[in-house]
Amino acid sequence: MSIKNIMxxxxxxxxxxxxxxxxxxxxxxxxxxxxxxxDREKKLVGxxxxxxxxxxxxxxxxxxWDIAASELVEGKTCHFCHPEDDIHDVLKMMSEAQIxxxxxxxxxxxxxxxxxxxxxxxxTARTGKAMGTDEFSSEEFLGTVRxxxxxxxxxxxx
Numbered sequence: 001m002s003i004k005n006i007m008x009x010x011x012x013x014x015x016x017x018x019x020x021x022x023x024x025x026x027x028x029x030x031x032x033x034x035x036x037x038x039d040r041e042k043k044l045v046g047x048x049x050x051x052x053x054x055x056x057x058x059x060x061x062x063x064x065w066d067i068a069a070s071e072l073v074e075g076k077t078c079h080f081c082h083p084e085d086d087i088h089d090v091l092k093m094m095s096e097a098q099i100x101x102x103x104x105x106x107x108x109x110x111x112x113x114x115x116x117x118x119x120x121x122x123x124t125a126r127t128g129k130a131m132g133t134d135e136f137s138s139e140e141f142l143g144t145v146r147x148x149x150x151x152x153x154x155x156x157x158x
Contacts, residue, residue, distance in 0.1 A: 002084050002085060003085050003087055006087065007083065008113060008119060009112065009113050012035060013037065013038045014048070015038055015039070015040070016069055017069070017070070018068065019064060020056060020064040021064040021065040033049060034116075044080055045078065046072070046074075047103060048072050053072075056072060079102055080103045083112060087120075091144045098147065102115050
């Protein structure tokens with residue numbers, strides 16, 4: 001099954017110059033936990049989560065209106081997938097990267113959707129266990145959630 005069968009569309013994005021105050025306001029108004037960041041060509045360059053904003057507020061010692069989205073995304077890995085990607089591959093990526101939501105991009109790397117644990121949980125609740133080879137099982141989904149939620153403990157110094 002391709003991820004396009006589960007993803008949701010009409011995703012709110014912000015640009016690199018957006019302040020974290022603007023991003024946080026949009027998150028609050030639209031009940032979002034993540035916002036993709038795009039460049040001038042509308043290509044995905046990163047994502048900002050509500051957690052990113054909270055940590056930036058605590059550690060940067062600047063007001064949110066003085067912190068640009070670019071400060072949080074530049075130089076960081078951004079995981080994404082394509083609408084045709086198989087759900088098994090997306091679940092594996094989410095598990096390995098410990099991420100709860102993934103932006104979906106087209107061939108030009110423009111954001112066309114988003115899929116998150118909630119979307120997959122709702123799909124799993126509707127369909128239950130795998131019926132065919134292109135479906136995924138509740139057990140596979142729960143394994144992914146367990147991996148995503150595992151503690152990410154800092155490495156001990158050698």
